Amino acid sequence: MLNFFRKRRTGGAATAHEGAAPAAGAFSQPPRTFQPPPHLRPVNAAGTGAEPLSPDLPRFTMPVSGGLRRPASGRGPQAEAAFLTGLSPEVNGRLREAFTPTRPKQQVNGLFIGRTDALKRIIAAVEEERAHVILFGDRGRGKTSVANAVEQIAAQAGYLALKLTCSGELSFEDIFRHFLKRIPSTYYRSAAGQPFASRRPFSSFNELLPEGAFSVTELNEVLGSLHGTHVLLILDEYDRVTDEDFRNKLAELFKNLTDSAVPVTLLVVGVAENLDQLLGKHPSIQRSLVPVHLPLMTDAEIGRLLQAGADTAGICFDADVVARITGFVRGLPYFAQLLGLHAARSAVSRDSAVVETADLAYAVNRCLQEAERGIVDSYSRALAGRRRAALEEVLYAAACCPADAYGVFDPADMEPSAAAPPRAEQAEALARLCDPDYGSALVPVAEAGRTRYRFANQMMRQYILMRIALERDALEQDVA
The missing domain is CATH 3.40.50.300 (P-loop containing nucleotide triphosphate hydrolases)
Known part of the structure; x- marks a missing residue:
């Protein structure tokens, strides 16, 4: 795959993120070694220190407040493949309060946007x-x-x-x-x-x-x-x-x-x-x-959501990154929070207060790796068979298609592409993508005089957009 997301806005030159651009399937930082504190070392039946843990095993990275002591130096090299370095517990805590993909908003404050x-x-x-x-x-x-x-x-x-x-x-x-x-x-x-x-x-x-x-x-x-x-x-x-x-x-x-x-x-x-x-x-x-x-959020609300999180965390998002996150999430605040959190953590880990394109690449990679198994399986089932390429084009066009506030789109608004099947075959492909035997990725919405569609699981739309962007380097070009 080409150097996805590596170009910076200034000059368009490829720039490494912590020495190397994130690649799909890995987002590592330079490894560090880890020696467990004495009170955390395993003890055998005789009460003496057991064999030290393998350095390849993952470690907890966040100490319990008032309890466990913070590790002195770092983590094992394999564990490093799933975590960023350079993030203190205090910074991690602030970012988790600013962006909350896994927790509903508990207070009606500056972080509660829209609705x-x-x-x-x-x-x-x-x-x-x-x-x-x-x-x-x-x-x-x-x-x-x-x-x-x-x-x-x-x-x-x-x-x-x-x-x-x-x-x-x-x-x-x-x-x-x-x-x-x-x-x-x-x-x-x-x-x-x-x-x-x-x-x-x-x-x-x-x-x-x-x-x-x-x-x-x-x-x-x-x-x-x-x-x-x-x-x-x-x-x-x-x-x-x-x-x-x-x-x-x-x-x-x-x-x-x-x-x-x-x-x-x-x-x-x-x-x-x-x-x-x-x-x-x-x-x-x-x-x-x-x-x-409850409708999807507007693009303006998604932008305000990211801005509110950035203000709380003491960082800022590059304007191009905000536009791309908005394009990915299509009004779903969960993914806006998730991309915002991972991208912000990536920026802070490299001592930057500005979230840039390389940080978004890390966030997209991580979101795809952590995608719900059901969505991944549904995507694979939808494309099973001999017409995978054509079906993928139609599914991608459906994900890109403008939709109403509830995620329902009109196939007449789907943008054609060079790889897409002819318009005459589009209806057949849409029917195939609604087939329960192939996972029912789409659901028809019958209306007077026409049939519109929506994704059976609305989160598949965001998964498709991010996945195709990585596979095709669709976001490689930066706005000058």
């Missing part, structure tokens, strides 16, 4: 319409970050906002008992004829439920005794719930809470392309819900 329209819609649904909300969309769009923001904004307005992450092991009863345990008895209002009113004193609303299993009606009656607050219950990662009984009970609860005007609002968050995927087919509850399909 104003989604937040406004959710707030209006809760505050004005007294409707329950379903927040959904593909992975990597920042749904949990939005849910965290709603939780904080609601709490500031006086709501009792409670959030819980769902799992397949938790039952309907488990989740709502957990919520009720966090609602103190000070919000209880006794009324004539209310059940459980004689069970006093108590500390939380969970104690008002009967022992063992309880019905949706009983839960609704307990919640109906709330006074002096409005409770916002946030169920995150609801797509992990597979129990049909759970979904049926939640649908019934939606309807009961709405019909009885109980001061409780549910915000359900999950990965899905439509409401049926999350809630099942319950037409009777549609009027009680406000669906909020």
Whole structure:
């Protein structure tokens, strides 16, 4: 492969990154040796020092605060192939706080970028319409970050906002008992004829439920005794719930809470392309819900996200790097954070405060090496067979094609290339890429008078763009 990404903006000459440009499959720095501190050396059964660990084994690079001592000199040569040198724990920590691909935003601060329209819609649904909300969309769009923001904004307005992450092991009863345990008895209002009113004193609303299993009606009656607050219950990662009984009970609860005007609002968050995927087919509850399909971020928002991270980390991104990251991520904040983090770490490791093209090369290599196995396998299955080259061209054209805010594109907008099949054969190739026998890389979206498409896993779009860029040196040219 040619010297991908090696040219600098100034002069266009090839410049080495820490002595050598990153190559696909490796991103090493000069190796250092490592001698474990005495208290970390292995001990044999007799209590004496065992044979020293092989220098080829990887090491933990980040000390535990207040615990393990920092290694004196470095790591083994093979371990060095996966890590950058020259990064102190303090610098690593600052970069991880600035760019958070694996952690949702916990605070509504300068690092929380965009999503104003989604937040406004959710707030209006809760505050004005007294409707329950379903927040959904593909992975990597920042749904949990939005849910965290709603939780904080609601709490500031006086709501009792409670959030819980769902799992397949938790039952309907488990989740709502957990919520009720966090609602103190000070919000209880006794009324004539209310059940459980004689069970006093108590500390939380969970104690008002009967022992063992309880019905949706009983839960609704307990919640109906709330006074002096409005409770916002946030169920995150609801797509992990597979129990049909759970979904049926939640649908019934939606309807009961709405019909009885109980001061409780549910915000359900999950990965899905439509409401049926999350809630099942319950037409009777549609009027009680406000669906909020979280869109992709705009290019301007991605640029602001990178700028906010750079400001926090005390670095800056070259304008060309920002443009290329924006082109890669196509509105998906997860990949913007991931590329930003790895590129920033690469720049800092070479004592630079400016993230340049060579740093982006390192970040792209690392993202591809750490790609989800499912995406890699789906890509291979999509191109299996004798027409691999033609299918790859169509898949790449689909990844490059302009899409709407939800990742849906029109094949008429796909740019032709010299290697692409003729337009007459494009429809056949698209149908093949939608075939379940070959992994269904694409999903057709039928509309009046036309068929559009989207990627079955939206993260495959970014994977294709980065992979093809590396394979074809598509980003070798720098803007003068």
